[in-house]
Structure formats: C-alpha cells, structure tokens
Amino acid sequence: MARDAGASVFAVLLTEPMTPEALAPVARRLGLAGADKVLLGEAPGFGAPPLDATHGPALQAIAERIAPIIVLFPAGGLGAELGPTLAMRLSGAFAGCSDLVVADDEAAMPDGTGRVVLRRWRGSRSGCRQLDPVEIERPVVATLGATGRPSQYGDGDVEVEIVACEPPAQTALVELQSEPDEFAALELAPALVLVSDEVTPEVAQQLAAAATPEVAVVDQRRISAAALACAAPSVLIVVGSRAEFTFGSPATRVGLVAPTATPVATTTLGAVDVLWNAGPTAPWSDLVRALGALGGPGSDQAPS
Amino acid sequence: MRIVVCLRPGLPDADSRRCNVPALVAATSLGTKHEVVALLPDSAGRLDYLLQALAAGAARAVRLVDDQMSTTDFHGLGQLLAAAVRHLDADLVLMGSPFDDEGVGTMSAALAKHLGVLHVARVEAIAAGSRADTVELTVRGGGRKRRLALTAPAVLSVVAAPQMGATEPLLPIGGVMNPDIIETLSLSDPEATVVRRRTEHLGRPELVDRNTVTVSSAAELVAALTGTKTGTKT
Numbered sequence: 001m002a003r004d005a006g007a008s009v010f011a012v013l014l015t016e017p018m019t020p021e022a023l024a025p026v027a028r029r030l031g032l033a034g035a036d037k038v039l040l041g042e043a044p045g046f047g048a049p050p051l052d053a054t055h056g057p058a059l060q061a062i063a064e065r066i067a068p069i070i071v072l073f074p075a076g077g078l079g080a081e082l083g084p085t086l087a088m089r090l091s092g093a094f095a096g097c098s099d100l101v102v103a104d105d106e107a108a109m110p111d112g113t114g115r116v117v118l119r120r121w122r123g124s125r126s127g128c129r130q131l132d133p134v135e136i137e138r139p140v141v142a143t144l145g146a147t148g149r150p151s152q153y154g155d156g157d158v159e160v161e162i163v164a165c166e167p168p169a170q171t172a173l174v175e176l177q178s179e180p181d182e183f184a185a186l187e188l189a190p191a192l193v194l195v196s197d198e199v200t201p202e203v204a205q206q207l208a209a210a211a212t213p214e215v216a217v218v219d220q221r222r223i224s225a226a227a228l229a230c231a232a233p234s235v236l237i238v239v240g241s242r243a244e245f246t247f248g249s250p251a252t253r254v255g256l257v258a259p260t261a262t263p264v265a266t267t268t269l270g271a272v273d274v275l276w277n278a279g280p281t282a283p284w285s286d287l288v289r290a291l292g293a294l295g296g297p298g299s300d301q302a303p304s
Numbered sequence: 305m306r307i308v309v310c311l312r313p314g315l316p317d318a319d320s321r322r323c324n325v326p327a328l329v330a331a332t333s334l335g336t337k338h339e340v341v342a343l344l345p346d347s348a349g350r351l352d353y354l355l356q357a358l359a360a361g362a363a364r365a366v367r368l369v370d371d372q373m374s375t376t377d378f379h380g381l382g383q384l385l386a387a388a389v390r391h392l393d394a395d396l397v398l399m400g401s402p403f404d405d406e407g408v409g410t411m412s413a414a415l416a417k418h419l420g421v422l423h424v425a426r427v428e429a430i431a432a433g434s435r436a437d438t439v440e441l442t443v444r445g446g447g448r449k450r451r452l453a454l455t456a457p458a459v460l461s462v463v464a465a466p467q468m469g470a471t472e473p474l475l476p477i478g479g480v481m482n483p484d485i486i487e488t489l490s491l492s493d494p495e496a497t498v499v500r501r502r503t504e505h506l507g508r509p510e511l512v513d514r515n516t517v518t519v520s521s522a523a524e525l526v527a528a529l530t531g532t533k534t535g536t537k538t
Contacts (some may be wrong), residue, residue: 017497050364051424052423080426081426123402123403127510127512128507129509146387148520172456172458173424176451180448181447224428224444226426229409229463255525274518275516277518283522
C-alpha cells in the first residue's frame with residue numbers, strides 16, 4: 001500500500017541492546033517485509049512487555065523525528081497499551097483496530113485527500129468511520145488485525161539507523177510477578193471461536209480440542225475482557241445468539257451459530273456476515289470437523 | 305489515598321456493567337483506608353450512577369457539569385476531567401474502558417497526559433499495596449500476565465475481569481438516598497478552558513451493509529466465512 005501511495009515505511013524497533021550479528025537477521029526480515037528503513041532504539045529494559053511508562057517516551061521521540069501521517073501497531077495488545085498515549089502526544093487521532101484501505105484509482109487524488117485511509121468500527125457498530133490523515137490534517141495511530149501473511153516486498157537490504165534512547169526510567173511501576181498469559185495466543189489468532197454460556201462448557205472444550213494452531217477457541221465464561229479486547233481475527237465464529245463482541249476490524253468476517261430453538265432472524269443482526277441457526281441439538285461434531293478448514297492455504301504460516 | 309472513579313454517563317445498563325461497575329468495584333475493594341470519590345461528567349442530570357456509587361461505598365459523589373462537554377473530543381474532555389481531578393486532589397484515577405462513544409478507548413490516556421501522571425491501560429485487577437500510597441495491578445501484554453506495584457499518582461483504565469460482564473448485576477441503590485448529597489462541580493476557571501474539537505468524530509461515517517447470509521451446516525458456515533462458498537442471501 002505504501003508503494004501504491006508513494007509513502008515510505010519506517011519500522012520502529014525498541015529492544016534490548018543487540019549485537020550486529022543478532023540484529024542483521026531481524027533487519028533483513030523487516031526489509032523483506034517492505035520496510036524502507038529501520039529505526040532502532042536500544043536500551044536495557046526495552047525487552048520487557050511494553051508499558052507506556054517504560055516504552056512511551058522513546059516511541060514518542062522516534063515518532064516526532066519522523067513526523068508520520070500514519071502509525072501502525074501490529075495485532076495484539078501493543079497498540080492498546082501504547083497507541084492512545086502516542087496519539088495524545090502527537091495530537092492525533094486513535095483508530096483502534098482498523099483496516100488499511102488504499103484508493104484503487106491511479107489518478108491524482110483531489111486536494112485534501114490521501115490515498116491511504118483507515119477504517120474502523122464506530123462504537124455502536126452501526127457503521128464504520130473512515131479516517132484520512134490528509135483530510136483531517138493530523139496523524140492517525142491505529143492497530144491492525146491479525147490478517148496479514150508473511151510476504152516479500154523488499155530485498156532485505158535495509159538501512160538501520162540507531163536512535164539514541166534513554167533507558168526506561170525507574171518509574172513508579174515495579175514488576176512483582178510475571179507468568180505466561182494463558183490467553184496470549186488469541187490476540188494473534190487469525191481465526192477465533194467465541195463460545196457463550198448458551199452452550200455447555202463441554203462444547204467449548206470439544207471445539208478447543210479440535211482447533212488448529214491458527215484457530216483460538218475461548219469460552220466467554222472464563223475469558224478476560226482485557227485479553228478479548230485486543231483480539232482482531234480475520235474470521236470470528238460466535239457460538240450463542242446473545243453473545244456480544246466489540247473487537248475486530250470492519251474486515252473481520254463474522255459467523256454466528258445460534259443454538260436456540262427459535263431461529264434467529266437476520267434482521268436482528270448487525271455486524272454478522274453468516275448465520276447458522278444450528279438449534280439446541282446442533283451437531284457440534286460437524287463444527288469440530290469444519291474448524292479444520294479455517295486454517296486454509298498457508299495455515300502452516302504464522303500471521304505477520 | 306483519594307481515589308476518583310470517573311463514571312461514563314449515558315450508558316445502557318449492560319454497557320454500564322462492563323464499563324462503570326468494574327472500576328467502581330475495584331476502587332471500593334481497596335479498603336476503607338482510601339477515600340473513593342465518584343465523578344460523573346454529565347450535564348444531562350441522570351444521577352443513578354452516582355447514587356449507585358454511594359451505595360457501593362463511595363464517600364463522595366460529584367457531578368461535573370459543563371455546557372460544551374458533549375461537543376468536545378477525548379483531547380478536550382481529558383483536559384476538562386483533569387481540571388476536575390485536580391480540584392478533587394486525587395491520588396489515583398480509575399475509569400472503565402472504553403470510556404468514549406466511539407469505542408476507541410483513549411480517554412484515560414488523555415486524562416493522564418493532562419494530569420502529567422502515569423497511565424496504565426487494560427488493568428484487569430487491583431489490590432491494596434504494601435504501603436498506603438501503592439496498589440498492585442494485574443495487566444496482560446507481550447505474552448505475559450504481570451502483577452505490578454504502582455505508586456500513585458496514576459490514571460488506570462480498568463477492564464472487566466472474567467465473570468464480570470454483561471450478566472453482572474448493577475450495583476443496588478441502597479435505601480432511600482437523598483440526591484442533595486451529590487456535589488456539583490462546574491469548571492468556570494478560565495484555565496480550564498479546553499480546545500473544543502471532536503477528533504474521533506472526524507472522518508467520513510459510512511453505513512455497513514453486511515447482507516447476512518444464512519447457511520444450514522457447519523461446513524457451509526466455514527466455507528462462507530473463508531470465501532470458498534456462500535449460502536442463501538437474505
């Protein structure tokens with residue numbers, strides 16, 4: 001999209017100090033993915049999970065140096081943690097989980113409009129909002145969904161510029177305990193099955209047991225809202241007619257499995273693409289089998 | 305510590321359960337050593353949330369009124385709330401997430417910036433700390449679930465823990481409560497003048513026509529979602 005729009009892509013990397021040998025393959029991967037330049041901020045402490053208190057000031061310093069029109073965070077919780085404060089510091093707009101849309105027309109754009117815009121859900125999910133940073137005359141900070149695939153756009157030979165960053169200051173935050181997040185996988189899962197309390201926990205377990213690596217199955221009864229808020233799958237299957245979901249981008253394809261005796265009418269559905277009125281005696285084994293197809297071509301690849 | 309809980313006005317009950325109740329419960333659960341103040345930026349005059357906050361253990365309930373509150377964005381509202389929080393001399397501010405109508409979740413960051421204090425997003429649990437001016441937070445990120453000790457001042461955006469969501473009962477309004485005990489705060493201080501903008505309302509709104517397709521089997525469902533086959537368009 002940057003090529004089509006005539007824009008440059010800067011990859012920003014905040015990391016623990018790296019040796020040139022360790023940095024080279026990372027930079028090459030970013031170059032192959034299309035970065036025109038890598039801006040590297042190294043300091044002890046940057047390897048920890050990001051918090052605004054530790055990573056925010058360095059990110060702001062780098063962003064102010066580039067003066068970007070769009071700042072993109074990858075899928076996951078990074079954008080939710082660092083994005084709003086960065087948008088505040090840049091006096092920009094924050095778009096949350098969004099899709100990038102590029103104008104197809106190759107002709108010159110009208111004055112005051114950009115070729116690349118961001119599209120996000122409005123709060124009520126009654127519609128979307130398109131944010132064009134050129135039109136609104138301020139940068140847009142956004143998070144992308146877990147929809148990408150590793151692709152090669154560059155030759156891997158990318159310039160790396162080291163940006164002087166102060167190490168994270170001793171802040172008022174001290175880590176007391178850290179353990180693996182049991183819900184970490186769902187933030188990056190390209191396909192997500194959300195099981196509501198309208199079916200038994202055994203159904204959720206059955207579906208989870210059948211899930212491929214690309215599919216995360218979560219039981220809404222035990223999922224943390226913090227974890228779920230950052231999910232941005234390309235395909236979402238909701239099992240339950242009353243289950244509510246407020247995550248994902250407009251491009252997320254949503255399927256609803258209604259396990260109710262009374263069929264759900266499509267007129268009552270907002271952001272649902274596909275409806276299966278499975279009924280209370282739904283053949284869950286069929287859904288278990290069907291989940292295997294969710295990975296699709298390239299399912300052995302991790303999301304980019 | 306004095307803990308201010310910013311309550312989001314104008315929410316349907318289900319959304320209030322997800323946004324306001326977790327923040328209020330988190331604050332009041334820190335114990336009686338701390339003073340909890342509920343703050344409602346609301347010019348419309350719906351005071352239920354403040355009465356619920358008092359019933360839940362808040363020591364004070366404050367309604368923030370401002371003529372142009374509904375026409376400002378998170379940058380401006382953050383500035384406005386910061387003036388109110390300073391006036392209340394708060395050590396810690398809690399608010400539910402998302403706090404804004406557009407669902408982008410930037411209000412707490414805006415408030416923290418205007419107060420010049422630390423901001424922590426997506427706090428899942430809060431417990432009393434080892435000292436009177438500290439609390440312990442549970443957050444997720446970077447594949448880790450972490451417990452952090454935080455020394456005030458700070459602004460925290462709180463999300464509902466598992467088992468706390470749309471089915472959580474609303475906090476009861478205990479007994480007969482006199483609305484007169486609700487304080488009103490009007491920011492007429494010229495220094496509190498905010499730049500009225502609606503950044504999150506910029507851009508072009510567009511309707512979404514999903515054209516929901518109905519299918520009759522699990523295989524058709526997955527095929528329609530992955531674009532390999534479609535069902536019956538309705």
